[in-house]
Amino acid sequence: MSLMKTQQRSIFIVVLLLRFIFPPLSGAETRLTVLYINEYHGTALPDEDGRGGLAYQATVINQIRAKEKNVLLLNSGDLLVGTLMSAVFRGVPDVLAMNLMKFDAVTVGNHEFDFGLNAFQNLRDLARFPFLSANLVTDENLIKPWMIREFDGLTVAVIGLTTVETREIIDPTVAKQMTILDPIPVARQIVQSLKDQADLIIALTHQDNADDLALAKAVPEIDVIVGGHTEGFEGLLTVNQPTPVKKLQNPPTLYVKTHRLGKTLGKLDLTVENGKILSAQVENIPIDSRILPPDEEVAHLLKFYSDQLTRKLxxxxxxxxxxxxxxxxxxxxxxxxxxxxxxxxxxxxxxxxxxxxxxxxxxxxxxxxxxxxxxxxxxxxxxxxxxxxxxxxxxxxxxxxxxxxxxxxxxxxxxxxxxxxxxxxxxxxxxxxxxxxxxxxxxxxxxxxxxxxxxxxxxxxxxxxxxxxxxxxxxxxxxxxxxxxxxxxxxxxxxxxxxxxxxxxxxx
The missing domain is CATH 3.90.780.10 (5'-Nucleotidase, C-terminal domain)
Known part of the structure; x- marks a missing residue:
């Protein structure tokens, strides 16, 4: 036997012994950072006070990604209506910019249908991320109920849920083309089907605070609820913690919601072990275009549409x-x-x-x-x-x-x-x-x-x-x-x- 083969065999035996003596640490802690936007409403550009804007959010997101290995980027819905750009271009520049920013998922809000089902389908086809809602069911299966992402061996499921008020507040001709179910029974059923597939379950919702807290109480298997539809708040909430706090250890279902219109970016830092959240810390990061530099790629895209808009309006x-x-x-x-x-x-x-x-x-x-x-x-x-x-x-x-x-x-x-x-x-x-x-x-x-x-x-x-x-x-x-x-x-x-x-x- 040659010297090289003898060395290779020795190395192989040593590796086997090491794996036997020191098995892989299946319970190793994993850090996950969840970033999220609430009640976006077409705010691709900063407001009159310089707050918000996708190009400036992108800068903060990129800074966080440079520091954190595992980042999940979410939007809790209502991409459309609220700005001139949204009204004229019907969400196209917003979705294209979000593609550049590498969003992972968006929950379907009630305003996603303001320009009709065909316009929504156009946005869905443009998007490189899924639109999620488990309780909105269409004949064409336009909307995915959930998605799964892997982070260093940590499997994360994201379920989309939309307010039942959608039945009354969207265009009735659109409402006739879908079935709108109660989110809680739907969530309970999906969680049961996902519990063997995912280590962590996040509900990305578009409903009122009371409905989100009711969801947390009714389906405790959900680990995190990232809310939307209404004004946000500072800190973390749970069914046992009615006053928001910035940090929690070994919490039950967590509930977070950042402020509206892209003026802040929500940031939730989790430490997870064996599918259990050991610690959670949250902050709402202000997005201020007077201080932050814009992301050049996103800014260039939005300038193209903004220039067209200015000439028109x-x-x-x-x-x-x-x-x-x-x-x-x-x-x-x-x-x-x-x-x-x-x-x-x-x-x-x-x-x-x-x-x-x-x-x-x-x-x-x-x-x-x-x-x-x-x-x-x-x-x-x-x-x-x-x-x-x-x-x-x-x-x-x-x-x-x-x-x-x-x-x-x-x-x-x-x-x-x-x-x-x-x-x-x-x-x-x-x-x-x-x-x-x-x-x-x-x-x-x-x-x-x-x-x-x-x-x-x-x-x-x-x-x-x-x-x-x-x-x-x-x-x-x-x-x-x-x-x-x-x-x-x-x-x-x-x-x-x-x-x-x-x-x-x-x-x-």
């Missing part, structure tokens, strides 16, 4: 002699001069007696002074909504107004701005009994009388809980005129806007 089309108030806390609970203006434009164009606009579709104010096309897109980014007309009896109109104020304490988007009628309501009265008085053109609403109504196709098809429209309307007609086009045409012709408060909505 900087055209002045009119002038506001007063500020037009579309602030969320105002327009979702009381009369607004901007709400009056939009409802009036619809009613006058359609020549109906009454017009309704859901406050949730009005997303911004317009300052006193020149009005650009971009201002209108900021106010009304739901560019696919069309104007419709139908007939409705007084009883159904009263029921619709009860729906309008049924969630006013939550500042829900179903609150109606109106034209052609006035109503008085008591927000403290029991549900279904909050409307106190309704008048149409100064005359009390007659339950049996038929009235002509105009609104958007979104509401007419039952969106925001307005099933009463869908079930009771007569002589329905879709004008096929986009509301954004109607608003633009009106402003260009009127030149000067001076809408007033007129006592249309009175809160007792």
């Amino acid at each position: 900087d055209t002045t089309i009119g002038k506001a002699q007063v500020e037009l108030n579309g602030e969320r806390h105002v327009i979702r609970s009381q009369e607004s001069n901007l709400g009056n203006l939009i409802a009036d434009i619809i009613r006058h164009d359609t020549q109906t007696e009454i017009s309704f606009v859901n406050a949730g579709s009005i997303r911004s104010s317009i300052k006193e002074g020149e009005i650009t096309l971009g201002d209108l897109y900021r106010v009304f980014p739901f560019v696919g909504n069309t104007v419709v007309t139908f007939k409705l009896d007084g009883e159904a109109i009263w029921e619709a107004l009860e729906n309008s104020v049924s969630q006013v304490e939550k500042s829900a988007g179903r609150f109606l701005q109106v034209s052609g009628l006035t109503y008085t309501y008591d927000p403290k009265a029991p549900l279904g009994h909050r409307i106190l008085e309704v008048k149409v053109n100064g005359t009390p609403l007659a339950p049996g009388q038929i009235y002509s109504v105009s609104t958007t196709n979104y509401l007419a098809e039952g969106g925001d809980g307005y099933i009463v429209f869908q079930q009771n309307r007569k002589d329905y007609m879709d004008t096929k005129i986009r509301l954004i086009d109607l608003l633009t045409d009106y402003v260009q012709k009127a030149k000067i806007l001076t809408p007033r408060m007129e006592g249309r909505i009175v809160k007792k």
